[in-house]
Structure formats: C-alpha cells, structure tokens
Amino acid sequence: MWFEFFGVITGIIYVLLEVKQNRLLWPLGIVTSAAYVFIFFTGKFYADMGLQVYYVMISIYGWYYWSRGGVKAEKGELPVVRITRQQFILLSLTFTASWMAILFLLDKYTDSTVPLGDSFTTALAIVATWMLTRKIIEQWFLWIIANVVSVGLYIYKGLYPTVFLYAVYAGMAVYGYLEWKRSMNNQMEDEQRG
Numbered sequence: 001m002w003f004e005f006f007g008v009i010t011g012i013i014y015v016l017l018e019v020k021q022n023r024l025l026w027p028l029g030i031v032t033s034a035a036y037v038f039i040f041f042t043g044k045f046y047a048d049m050g051l052q053v054y055y056v057m058i059s060i061y062g063w064y065y066w067s068r069g070g071v072k073a074e075k076g077e078l079p080v081v082r083i084t085r086q087q088f089i090l091l092s093l094t095f096t097a098s099w100m101a102i103l104f105l106l107d108k109y110t111d112s113t114v115p116l117g118d119s120f121t122t123a124l125a126i127v128a129t130w131m132l133t134r135k136i137i138e139q140w141f142l143w144i145i146a147n148v149v150s151v152g153l154y155i156y157k158g159l160y161p162t163v164f165l166y167a168v169y170a171g172m173a174v175y176g177y178l179e180w181k182r183s184m185n186n187q188m189e190d191e192q193r194g
Contacts, residue, residue, distance in 0.1 A: 007035040008165040015169055018132065019176040021080075021183065026063030030056050043159055046110045047102050047122035054126060062133040080184040083131070083138045091127050099123035117153045121146045137184060140177035144170055 010032040017025035033055035040049035069078050083091070102122050106115035124146040131139035147170035154163045 003035060004039050004159070004161045007032055007039055008161050010035065011165050012168055012172075015172045015176070019172060019179050021077075021135070021180075023063060023066040026059045026066065029059040029062075033059065039159075039162070043157055044110075044112060045114075045118055045153075045157070046112055047106055047115075047118040050102075051122045051125055055129060058129050058133060062129075065133050066135075078135050079187050080135045080137050080180045082184075083136050087136070091131070095123050095127045098126050114153050114156065117149060121150050121153070135180075137177065137180045140173050140180065143173040143176075147173060 010028055014025050014028045014032050017028060033052040037049055037052045040046070040052060066078050099119050099122075102119035103115055106112040106119055112118055124142050128139045128142035128146065131142070147166045150166040151163055151170065154160075154166060
C-alpha cells in the first residue's frame with residue numbers, strides 16, 4: 001500500500017512538472033513508471049503494466065528531445081504546437097491498431113477482468129505520451145478521456161489511492177490544457193512582435 005502512495009505522490013509531481021513544461025518531468029516519470037509496473041502487475045492490469053514499461057522508454061526519448069529543443073532547433077525551448085493533419089491521421093490509426101492488438105492479447109492470453117477498458121486507456125496513453133514528447137497541445141484531451149475512464153476501472157478493482165491519483169490527473173489535464181494554451185498564445189504574440 002505504501003508503494004502505491006509513493007507512486008501517487010511522484011505521479012502528481014510529474015503532472016505538475018508537465019503542466020509547467022519542466023523537462024525534469026521525464027526523469028521523475030521513469031521513477032513513477034517503475035513503481036507502477038509493480039502496482040499494476042499485482043492488480044492484474046497487464047496492459048497498464050506494459051504501458052509503464054513504454055513510459056520508461058518514452059521518458060528517455062522525451063527528456064532527450066525536450067533538452068535539445070526539438071529536432072530542428074539548435075538551442076532553446078521546444079514550443080507548444082497544434083497537431084497536424086498528417087499526425088492526426090497517423091495517430092488515429094496507431095490508436096486503433098494498438099487498442100485492437102492490446103484487447104486481443106488481454107482477452108486471449110491473460111486473466112484480465114477489464115480487457116476492454118484496460119486496452120482502451122493504454123492505447124490512448126501510448127498516443128498521448130508520444131504527443132507530449134512533441135508538445136502537441138491536443139494530448140491533454142486524450143489524457144482527460146483516459147484518466148476519467150481509468151477512475152472507473154480503478155474503482156471497480158478497489159485501487160483507491162490510484163483512483164485518487166487519476167481523478168487528480170483528470171483535473172490537472174484540464175488545467176494543463178489551459179496553461180499550454182496560454183503559453184501557446186504568448187508564443188504567437190512574441191512571434192508577431194519579433
């Protein structure tokens with residue numbers, strides 16, 4: 001139980017750093033994800049457990065990408081951007097394929113009691129986390145959906161500290177969107193002046 005509380009605390013700090021666009025969110029994400037590998041394994045949330053392994057790997061990539069300011073930038077801060085049409089199509093296909101593949105695996109090869117919901121939130125999180133590495137503002141909408149659905153799943157499974165965490169995540173995702181939107185507007189004003 002204490003391990004779950006540890007994950008909750010580091011998870012909340014992680015999202016606060018995400019909202020503030022602080023690249024230290026990435027190393028903290030590694031720590032939080034490592035804790036949740038164990039928590040989700042014991043709770044039989046196998047897709048979520050696998051997602052935590054993905055989070056560890058994508059956190060390394062995100063830390064590198066944010067530290068460099070993106071691929072084209074020589075130095076500086078990675079700007080908040082909107083999703084492009086091509087990204088939307090590719091990410092929609094990635095989400096659908098991931099959801100179906102994870103659902104199939106959970107349904108056929110595990111004793112998961114919530115394969116549909118577990119696979120849905122996992123596929124959303126895979127796409128949203130990649131979008132976070134690129135600072136695509138629409139990632140917050142995916143997090144809102146994934147977190148609200150997760151709250152219901154974790155209530156069903158009796159993981160109450162994690163229910164609290166995901167309810168906080170959902171609220172913070174709304175706040176995060178508003179903060180990133182403000183940041184994006186400030187960037188556009190700076191570009192118009194410069």
